[in-house]
Amino acid sequence: MNGGETLPPRAHLLIVDDEANTLASLSRAFRLAGHDAAVCDNATKALELARAQPFDLILSDVFMPGKDGLTLLEELKSQGVTAPVVMMSGQAHIEMAVRATRLGALDFLEKPISTDKLLLTVENVLKLQRLESENRQLRHRLGKHEIVWKGEAMRRVMVQLERVAASESRVCILGETGTGKELVARTIHERSPRASGPFITLNCAAVPGELIESELFGHEKGAFTGAAGRHVGKFEQANHGTIFLDEIGDMPLSMQAKLLRVLEEGEVERIGGDKPISVDVRVVVATHRDLESRVREEKFRQDLFHRIYVFPLVLPPLRExxxxxxxxxxxxxxxxxxxxxxxxxxxxxxxxxxxxxxxxxxxxxxxxxxxxxxxxxxxxxxxxxxxxxxxxxxxxxxxxxxxxxxxxxxxxxxxxxxxxxxxxxxxxxxxxxxxxxxxxxxxxxxxxxxxxxxxxxxxxxxxxxxxxxx
Ligand SMILES: Nc1ncnc2c1ncn2[C@@H]1O[C@H](COP(=O)(O)OP(=O)(O)OP(=O)(O)O)[C@@H](O)[C@H]1O
Ligand SMILES: [Mg+2]
Missing domain, CATH: 1.10.8.60 (Helicase, Ruva Protein; domain 3)
Structure with a gap:
């Protein structure tokens, strides 16, 4: 458990408004309250920023020259941006607030904005998010994700697990089928500083080779035949959390090259996208295969092997x-x-x-x-x-x-x-x-x-x- 749970978390916000004064005074208020805020004076730029990096909250004006705030809200949602959005306006009327809520805004504030009210709204939104992630953790715990063990072999594994969980290292879990690789991966996440973030899994052996790329990195609408809408990939979904790539030994070679690039650069690019998106994700992988011999057989890239084989955790078969x-x-x-x-x-x-x-x-x-x-x-x-x-x-x-x-x-x-x-x-x-x-x-x-x-x-x-x- 971390003892800092009662402290308000430092949040990364985006403020969108065409008035320079509003941007300056709001961002100052946030900074004084311990958060940090990026500012932007038009909706088109805001959409670009929100797609390029994850924000904890987006605060946007409604009336702006060019694209207005409600259109921005609509586009953020349709493009898979998951950050909560709060709208504000000086000419607010009830229909507008209703429309904003329908489009997925979490709240609607009237201008002039009282700093106290704004900060309270932000704290509430952040609290809600924290509760959701705690809820997710509790559900995991109740879901009996408990590693049961008694003997020396597993004691050694548990000592290693505790040590590596606390770090940011990549972990490669090796073991026969049914030895508990997925359970161990989940436990590493739950005992890590990223525990309140998402734990996202992809089984590389279960997804057809041609779909893995879109599953991992996402795609833009119309990127290929059949891509009817935009899809947010697992790497983006796992932002601030852990991605678990199960059966990595079965990943097709062409995908291995793409994964390698992501691991080296910390950025993903959606299929059909024009910009890399930076992600903060811890990578845990597992395989029942002997990865070293896959490398010798040239079925697994040596450079990728070295990138993921940072901390091998071997689960002994039950008969041992x-x-x-x-x-x-x-x-x-x-x-x-x-x-x-x-x-x-x-x-x-x-x-x-x-x-x-x-x-x-x-x-x-x-x-x-x-x-x-x-x-x-x-x-x-x-x-x-x-x-x-x-x-x-x-x-x-x-x-x-x-x-x-x-x-x-x-x-x-x-x-x-x-x-x-x-x-x-x-x-x-x-x-x-x-x-x-x-x-x-x-x-x-x-x-x-x-x-x-x-x-x-x-x-x-x-x-x-x-x-x-x-
Ligand atoms: N030490 C353990 N204590 C309690 N439950 C365990 C333990 N090891 C495995 N299990 C349970 O056994 C089942 C199989 O484990 P898991 O799915 O993690 O295995 P795996 O190694 O990922 O298998 P596969 O290679 O077939 O995917 C799960 O229901 C898991 O919760
Ligand atoms: Mg498994």
């Missing part, structure tokens, strides 16, 4: 930190009970032992789904060894797979094991890929990739499944 399993089972069991309004369901010691010795290819996500399944399968009000044996893939309790030749090497045996587990799960779910993915604790796209590596043709299975049954 079995001492966390008990705490995680208890955590998820309590969570599932609370969500469903169930009475707590105890796990017997034998059941826990079996869960601790399983290999968990889907890591913590698989464990969480398994706990829920076990609680549904529980008989006599408890989860015992029989329940676990029923729920875990066949032959996996004890970690020994009988059907594999002992002459195979480790990698081969592990692959064979993974193949068996996936096939068993697909059989269990009657070839329903989504269901199988869910109970393995994998995302569908991951199951597809994994199956492909292991020579299982999921697409053919799906086609068979989609054929009309007679």
């Amino acid at each position: 930190r079995r001492d966390d399993i008990l705490a995680l089972v208890e955590h998820f069991a309590a969570q599932v009970s609370a969500q469903n309004g169930w009475k707590p369901v105890p796990f017997t010691a034998e059941a826990m032992e079996a869960l601790q010795s399983y290999s968990w290819p889907g890591n913590v996500r698989e464990l969480r789904n398994m706990v829920e399944r076990l609680m549904l399968l529980a008989s006599d009000g408890k989860v015992d060894l029989a329940t676990v044996q029923l729920a875990l893939p066949k032959n996996s309790v004890g970690g020994i797979v009988s059907s594999l030749s002992s002459s195979a090497g480790l990698a081969e045996r592990v692959q064979g094991f993974e193949r068996e587990v996936i096939l068993a799960e697909l059989k269990h779910s009657q070839q329903n890929v989504s269901l199988a993915a869910k109970s393995l604790g994998l995302e569908r796209s991951h199951l597809y990739k994994k199956a492909e590596q292991l020579g299982i043709d999921l697409r053919a299975m799906r086609r068979r499944q989609e054929q009309p049954q007679d």
Whole structure:
């Protein structure tokens, strides 16, 4: 928690008015109150400024030569400028105030402006924004974004996490699927000085290559076929906060070059835009891939690698930190009970032992789904060894797979094991890929990739499944 929460935050304002005297007296009043203000005497210039840099508040006159304040307000909103706008006018009438409010103005002040009233309005707007961001933080916390751990391996990770969260360093989170990369990224943001800012995520593997650029940097109306309106990209949305680029190892090479430029210059350019926009964003990335070998294979740019690989945080797979399993089972069991309004369901010691010795290819996500399944399968009000044996893939309790030749090497045996587990799960779910993915604790796209590596043709299975049954 930071102790400065009760202090009024220093705000960056933009004042738009055609009268030099008004600009001078208002900006002085703001400076005396500890804020800083940029001034501008016409709407066209104001729009340019507001698009180029983020303001905490824009204060604009209505009547000005050229474009008037209400048109400015309309254009600010339609161009995706999110700063709150307060209008002021010397010839205010109620219809004008109503129109301004409809267009999205937060308040309407009559001239001559009383400095006290103006400052109060500004403080209120800023307070509202702060409440909104606190609200966002609270929602995150209530959303059970809590890292549960017990053993030495995760203790080391948590020490590193605390240290790096407090800094502005770029972080690269590495780990297999389901090890908690996204949870860790969110926690870094929440424990950082940027916690009250936004946390924005982009999964580079889930967005088609040709759309990533517009997702990240935004586009202007008509920038390409299908760009019907303006779109504010994730980098701009993440201003003063953190952007989390998930599965960065899967980013297409052409995009990597563009990302590199943004990281070097701290500016983004919307597609079809004519000016760079400066952004203040902390970058956290994650991947389940081995980035160094992607670099060797020339699938990942070396220069980008060095830019993002500032602080690597490695999340060990669950099978290498079995001492966390008990705490995680208890955590998820309590969570599932609370969500469903169930009475707590105890796990017997034998059941826990079996869960601790399983290999968990889907890591913590698989464990969480398994706990829920076990609680549904529980008989006599408890989860015992029989329940676990029923729920875990066949032959996996004890970690020994009988059907594999002992002459195979480790990698081969592990692959064979993974193949068996996936096939068993697909059989269990009657070839329903989504269901199988869910109970393995994998995302569908991951199951597809994994199956492909292991020579299982999921697409053919799906086609068979989609054929009309007679
Ligand atoms: N240590 C932990 N404590 C509590 N919950 C955890 C922990 N690790 C992971 N989880 C939970 O497990 C699920 C999977 O975690 P997350 O999505 O962060 O994994 P991931 O590494 O990003 O996986 P993927 O590579 O598949 O995207 C989430 O619901 C997350 O909240
Ligand atoms: Mg993830």
